[in-house]
Amino acid sequence: MIYIPNPSVGRRRLIAGAAGLLAAAPIPVVAEAASPPASGGAGQSAVIDVDRARSEPIPIAVPDLGGPDGPSAQLGHDMASVISADLARSGLFRLINQAAFIQAGAPSAGTPNFANWKPTGAQALVTGSVQILGGGQVRVEFRLWDILPQTQIQGTAYTTTQGNWRRIAHIMADVIYERLLGEKGYFDTRIVYISATGPRDRRTKRLAIMDQDSENNRLLTDGSWLVLTPRFHPTRDEIAFMSYANNRPRVYLFNLSSGRQSLLGDFAGMTFAPRFSPDGSGVVMAVANGGGSDIVAMDLGSRSPRRLTDSGSIDVSPCFSPDGSQIAFASDRGGDQQIYVMGAGGGGAKRISFGNGRYATPVWSPRGDLIAFTRYAGDTSNFAIGVMHPDGSGERILSEGWLVEGPTFAPNGRVLMFWRETRSQDARGRGFSSRLVSVDITGFNERPVETPTDASDPAWSPLGT
Amino acid sequence: MNIKILGALSAVALLAACSTPDATPAAPAATAAGIVPGSQEDLVANVGDRVFYDFNKSGLRADAKATLDKQAAWLAKYATNNVQIAGNCDERGTEEYNLALGNRRANAAASYLKAKGVATARMTTISYGKDRPTAQGSTEQAWAQNRNAITSVR
Numbered sequence: 029m030i031y032i033p034n035p036s037v038g039r040r041r042l043i044a045g046a047a048g049l050l051a052a053a054p055i056p057v058v059a060e061a062a063s064p065p066a067s068g069g070a071g072q073s074a075v076i077d078v079d080r081a082r083s084e085p086i087p088i089a090v091p092d093l094g095g096p097d098g099p100s101a102q103l104g105h106d107m108a109s110v111i112s113a114d115l116a117r118s119g120l121f122r123l124i125n126q127a128a129f130i131q132a133g134a135p136s137a138g139t140p141n142f143a144n145w146k147p148t149g150a151q152a153l154v155t156g157s158v159q160i161l162g163g164g165q166v167r168v169e170f171r172l173w174d175i176l177p178q179t180q181i182q183g184t185a186y187t188t189t190q191g192n193w194r195r196i197a198h199i200m201a202d203v204i205y206e207r208l209l210g211e212k213g214y215f216d217t218r219i220v221y222i223s224a225t226g227p228r229d230r231r232t233k234r235l236a237i238m239d240q241d242s243e244n245n246r247l248l249t250d251g252s253w254l255v256l257t258p259r260f261h262p263t264r265d266e267i268a269f270m271s272y273a274n275n276r277p278r279v280y281l282f283n284l285s286s287g288r289q290s291l292l293g294d295f296a297g298m299t300f301a302p303r304f305s306p307d308g309s310g311v312v313m314a315v316a317n318g319g320g321s322d323i324v325a326m327d328l329g330s331r332s333p334r335r336l337t338d339s340g341s342i343d344v345s346p347c348f349s350p351d352g353s354q355i356a357f358a359s360d361r362g363g364d365q366q367i368y369v370m371g372a373g374g375g376g377a378k379r380i381s382f383g384n385g386r387y388a389t390p391v392w393s394p395r396g397d398l399i400a401f402t403r404y405a406g407d408t409s410n411f412a413i414g415v416m417h418p419d420g421s422g423e424r425i426l427s428e429g430w431l432v433e434g435p436t437f438a439p440n441g442r443v444l445m446f447w448r449e450t451r452s453q454d455a456r457g458r459g460f461s462s463r464l465v466s467v468d469i470t471g472f473n474e475r476p477v478e479t480p481t482d483a484s485d486p487a488w489s490p491l492g493t
Numbered sequence: 494m495n496i497k498i499l500g501a502l503s504a505v506a507l508l509a510a511c512s513t514p515d516a517t518p519a520a521p522a523a524t525a526a527g528i529v530p531g532s533q534e535d536l537v538a539n540v541g542d543r544v545f546y547d548f549n550k551s552g553l554r555a556d557a558k559a560t561l562d563k564q565a566a567w568l569a570k571y572a573t574n575n576v577q578i579a580g581n582c583d584e585r586g587t588e589e590y591n592l593a594l595g596n597r598r599a600n601a602a603a604s605y606l607k608a609k610g611v612a613t614a615r616m617t618t619i620s621y622g623k624d625r626p627t628a629q630g631s632t633e634q635a636w637a638q639n640r641n642a643i644t645s646v647r
Contacts (some may be wrong), residue, residue: 090598092641227626227629228626228629229626229627229628229629231624233544233624254621254624256588256592256624257589275577275619277592277619277620293612296618297596298592298596298619300589300592300593301589301592314589314592314593316593316596316620317601319551319596319597319600319601319604320593321593321596342590342593342594342597344589344592344593345587345589345590346589358589358590360590363592388586388587388589388590389587389589390498402587404585404586404587407548407585408585418538430631431584431585433588434585434587434588449584451631452629452631452635453631454630455628455629455630455635456629457630460629460631484588485588
């Protein structure tokens with residue numbers, strides 16, 4: 029894992045280098061399968077279009093991509109590793125061990141010898157090649173095959189700068205995911221989070237960003253000031269977050285391209301808990317008002333604030349529905365903190381959480397059908413991460429723990445990331461930790477998300493930013 | 494439950510008054526002679542720089558009001574001192590809600606001081622939510638210490 033504590037060395041430069049070159053050129057189908065796709069059980073296709081929540085993962089073979097020379101072949105191996113890791117981590121694919129391959133090494137170009145792949149149990153096969161061209165360019169070709177019907181599902185070539193190779197591998201994994209599962213993937217994405225170091229009573233917190241597979245970690249702030257709750261802009265390379273700069277806790281925007289931070293709005297009191305609107309034109313956040321806090325929307329163009337709640341209580345953690353028509357938020361207006369939903373213009377707030385405990389941090393699924401939340405009783409009993417429908421029905425708990433908090437959805441709505449803390453075992457805080465975790469929205473496939481330091485406040489980027 | 498918490502709290506309040514486990518330099522009573530009147534050390538050692546709250550509450554308890562009464566008197570005596578009041582929470586809540594709760598606690602203390610004659614212009618408030626715990630443990634006693642509003646001279 030590489031730390032580049034220099035905000036100016038950004039991904040944008042890498043992306044800019046690839047601008048226009050990422051466009052995929054479809055490869056003509058090399059050879060139609062010798063036999064037409066068989067129907068019936070014997071010819072079961074790897075392609076499915078149903079929710080695979082609890083069905084068997086798709087067995088897939090991802091041999092190394094071939095290359096005409098040593099460095100190209102090495103890159104082909106590395107790319108296959110990234111693709112394999114992405115698919116395996118999703119829990120929806122079962123990677124066939126390369127040791128089980130009948131055919132050693134990278135398959136040659138053209139139609140694979142399906143007779144060699146069928147016995148491995150794989151239903152899908154990825155083949156391809158990598159060629160390092162002059163001038164730091166690389167050309168990657170890949171094909172996705174449906175083994176039993178012996179058909180090519182996808183054929184694509186990419187030419188890009190070599191430094192982009194990981195990103196191309198993630199894009200390829202997304203293509204595989206989408207073609208086989210019928211919904212968009214989430215591998216070409218990043219996570220912005222808060223990196224924490226030092227003892228609990230003197231924590232240093234920094235804004236950090238990494239790829240969703242924990243690679244390319246980078247610190248965006250130097251730890252001079254406490255920072256919290258970063259969130260991605262839906263289309264721009266920009267983050268909204270909270271900073272205690274100059275001991276004035278306020279919401280700021282962080283431009284990932286320039287590294288520049290700018291204060292959002294001019295409020296007398298604390299501003300916090302920001303989230304962008306789905307179209308990226310505005311931010312909704314909480315603004316301290318006396319002993320309470322209100323939900324305030326701010327248009328990023330005019331920078332004029334609009335107060336959406338004024339209850340005198342604590343209204344916090346606003347989050348738009350993906351169509352922008354509603355806002356979920358947490359409020360203690362009824363006593364204990366609960367989740368409410370109101371119109372995006374304010375007014376008509378309706379409580380939707382009625383389970384046992386307090387409800388916090390509502391986040392709307394990009395699919396629109398679920399709201400994820402943190403639930404807790406507030407004492408020594410466990411915290412929980414769960415989901416419910418926007419009308420409050422169908423509550424399901426996905427994970428529990430001493431402290432679990434702050435879910436964020438992958439852009440396809442299929443996976444949640446949150447953070448998990450372990451309790452201090454003594455008065456010096458030993459045993460305390462704070463780590464990122466991901467879990468499928470079915471509650472299966474929970475796994476740690478590696479970070480170089482303790483971490484919290486994850487926020488998933490949109491796809492392909 | 495409440496009674497148990499209150500018992501723990503009174504013990505903590507005593508502890509805090511004499512040992513001050515904050516980053517602020519503690520001033521042991523033995524060296525009280527070296528404390529500059531009107532300084533932060535003076536506030537900590539002879540007045541009490543912090544008040545404590547019940548779980549998920551921002552209401553001022555009798556012990557908190559007693560401390561704030563002394564703070565108001567001390568601020569009247571040292572009329573050029575300005576203060577920051579920082580609201581804090583224990584770890585048994587969510588980050589964003591605790592930011593608001595810490596604000597509410599700081600606000601409650603500041604409002605009380607204002608009612609006791611401290612000019613609003615002399616006070617600022619800030620909330621650290623659950624991010625600046627004084628005590629690092631995960632026990633009722635640690636949480637009771639961390640649910641506070643801390644006054645510091647600015």
